[in-house]
Amino acid sequence: MEKKTISAGIIGAGGSIGQEHLKRLTKRIDGVAVTALYDINKEKTDALAAAYGAESMESVDALIASDKVDAIVITAWDGVHAEMTNKAIAAGKPVFCEKPLATTNADCAEIVRIEQAAGRNLVQVGFMRRYDPDYRKIKAILDSGELGKPLMAHCISRTPRIAAGFTNAMQVTNVLIHEIDQFRWLFGEELVRGQMLAARNTAFAADGLNDPQLALMWTESNILIDVECSVNSYYGYEIGMEIVCEKGTIRLPLPAEPIVRSRLKVDNEIMDNWAKRFPKAYDNELQHWINHLRSIEPTAGPGNKDGFAACCIADAMIASQTSEAEIWYDRRRAWFVHRQIPPLGRYAGRFRRAGLRLLLPQHGQKPRDR
Numbered sequence: 001m002e003k004k005t006i007s008a009g010i011i012g013a014g015g016s017i018g019q020e021h022l023k024r025l026t027k028r029i030d031g032v033a034v035t036a037l038y039d040i041n042k043e044k045t046d047a048l049a050a051a052y053g054a055e056s057m058e059s060v061d062a063l064i065a066s067d068k069v070d071a072i073v074i075t076a077w078d079g080v081h082a083e084m085t086n087k088a089i090a091a092g093k094p095v096f097c098e099k100p101l102a103t104t105n106a107d108c109a110e111i112v113r114i115e116q117a118a119g120r121n122l123v124q125v126g127f128m129r130r131y132d133p134d135y136r137k138i139k140a141i142l143d144s145g146e147l148g149k150p151l152m153a154h155c156i157s158r159t160p161r162i163a164a165g166f167t168n169a170m171q172v173t174n175v176l177i178h179e180i181d182q183f184r185w186l187f188g189e190e191l192v193r194g195q196m197l198a199a200r201n202t203a204f205a206a207d208g209l210n211d212p213q214l215a216l217m218w219t220e221s222n223i224l225i226d227v228e229c230s231v232n233s234y235y236g237y238e239i240g241m242e243i244v245c246e247k248g249t250i251r252l253p254l255p256a257e258p259i260v261r262s263r264l265k266v267d268n269e270i271m272d273n274w275a276k277r278f279p280k281a282y283d284n285e286l287q288h289w290i291n292h293l294r295s296i297e298p299t300a301g302p303g304n305k306d307g308f309a310a311c312c313i314a315d316a317m318i319a320s321q322t323s324e325a326e327i328w329y330d331r332r333r334a335w336f337v338h339r340q341i342p343p344l345g346r347y348a349g350r351f352r353r354a355g356l357r358l359l360l361p362q363h364g365q366k367p368r369d370r
Contacts, residue, residue, distance in 0.1 A: 006293050007035040009069035011060055011084055012076030013048055014039030017098055021075055024286055026052050032290045035068045040076075060084055064091050071293055074098060078173060082107035089114050089122050096289050098126040099181070100173045101307025105315045108308040115304055124289050124300065125307040127181040131288065132281035138243065138250050139186055148246025150187060152224040155179055156240045158233035161204075168210055169318045171229050172196070176215050176317065179227045180310045181302065183219070186243075191225075191313050193218040194327045196320040204232035215317060239277060 008025055012018045018039065025034050038057040039045040049056035057063040064072060064087050072088040074081055074097040082102035088095035089111070101123070102108040115123055129135050142150060157175055166174075184191060194217040198210040205211040212230035219225070241252040291297035316327035 004294065006032045006290055007068055007070045008032050008073055009036035009038070009057070009063045009066065009071075010034060010073045010075060011038050011063060012040075012074060013037040014041045014044035015075055015077075018075035019048070020282065021073055021286065022048065022052060024282060025073070028283055029286050029290055031294050031296075036063050036066055038063045060087065064088055064093065069093065071095070078103050078170075082111055085111055085123060086114050089118055092118070092120075092122075094122045094124075094293055096124050096126065096286070097307070099307070100177050100311055100314065101125050101304060102311055103169075103173050105308065105312040108304070108311040112304050112308050121300055121303060123304040123307070124292075125302045125304070125310075126285065127178070127185075127302045127306065127310075128278060128281040128285045129178055129182045130185050130302060131284035132278055133284075134252055135182065135186070135281075138241075138252065141250055142186060142243070142245075147248040147250065149221075150223050151244050151246065153183065153226070153241060153243045155225065155227040155242075156230075156238060157227060158230045158236075158238045160233050160236055162231040164206070166206065166209065166231060168208075168213075168321050171211070171213055171231065172215075172314045172317045172321070173311075175229050175231065176227060177310055177314055179215070179225070180217070180313050180317075181306060183217070183223075183225055184306070184309060185302075187219055187223055189219040189221060189223070190309065191217050192220050192328070194313065194317050194320060195324065196317050197324055198321075202230070202232050202234075204234055210321070213321070217313075217317075237277060 010018055010022055010025075013022055022034060022037070025032050034052060034054050036055045036057050037045050037049050037052075038060055039048075042056075045056045048054070055066075055068065057066065063069060064084075071094040072084075074084050074088070074095060076084060078100055081097050081100065085095050085097050085101065101111060111123065115121070141147065157179065159175070180191065194215065197214045197216070199212050199214060201209075202211055209231075211232050212228055215225075215227040215229060217225040217227070239252075243250045285301065288297055288301055292300055320327050
């Protein structure tokens with residue numbers, strides 16, 4: 001596309017992230033006009049369309065097919081991301097899909113196949129932490145080598161509350177997916193091993209939900225990453241990280257708000273949602289996407305292969321939730337495999353490996369036991 005104004009349509013405009021993107025694209029991002037909206041809630045779609053001067057569309061298909069829409073933004077429910085992305089690709093229209101690109105690696109593999117068949121790079125995935133100024137500074141420090149090689153990383157991901165219907169699998173596809181992508185990007189390595197562990201449940205967790213959970217992941221060079229995931233932290237929203245390197249550490253302040261010391265007390269405000277923590281990341285992400293479509297920015301953002309890699313790892317971690325077994329990536333077979341280990345055995349130093357079975361095949365390969 002040339003340096004013209006891009007006409008964008010938003011699918012899932014009525015949700016929280018949909019409305020955040022709608023506000024950005026209409027008020028803060030240059031070179032774009034939002035011309036069409038769709039949400040499963042027709043009343044909300046009509047109200048938003050009237051407020052922002054866009055057309056309320058009757059269906060997803062109508063929005064994608066509209067000659068008033070150059071590019072598609074998908075912020076709908078995670079489970080329909082793959083279907084809608086494939087429809088946009090089939091129509092030859094660039095698509096910005098919020099994470100996750102799909103909820104299974106099989107669906108992600110199909111997106112990769114369809115985009116390759118189209119012969120164009122049309123997909124960008126909403127991994128917005130790559131665009132956050134703090135994370136970019138960390139990336140620059142790591143790439144400089146001034147602290148030596150990274151050895152391990154400690155993270156927390158705490159959300160005060162979540163909507164009804166949130167599942168254990170969504171702890172991975174909706175929450176941990178951020179850390180999965182950010183460390184592939186920060187370290188420049190694939191994640192090849194992982195494990196999910198459940199802690200004592202908080203009283204605020206819904207029936208059937210394990211919360212909090214601990215994710216353990218290892219990269220190709222054996223960098224160890226631990227992530228505490230909680231979606232019922234009650235007191236507020238906090239994201240934090242410390243990376244331990246050979247010659248020093250990098251800590252992402254938590255919270256990012258000023259800490260005030262006065263008269264025998266320490267006080268600071270705690271945020272209550274993701275939108276307040278990452279406004280610049282979302283601004284930078286969407287502006288980069290639009291600039292790329294307008295041929296102003298030559299480099300594309302995270303694409304379908306990044307979405308696919310994250311989804312493969314997520315699938316494996318979800319499988320680990322039920323067994324607390326380690327998930328390994330077998331390079332010879334290009335498969336994730338499930339290594340049975342008694343709980344806590346790794347830490348007691350007396351674990352027994354009781355067999356090995358295939359968990360996830362790569363696209364086009366059939367699973368088999370061994």
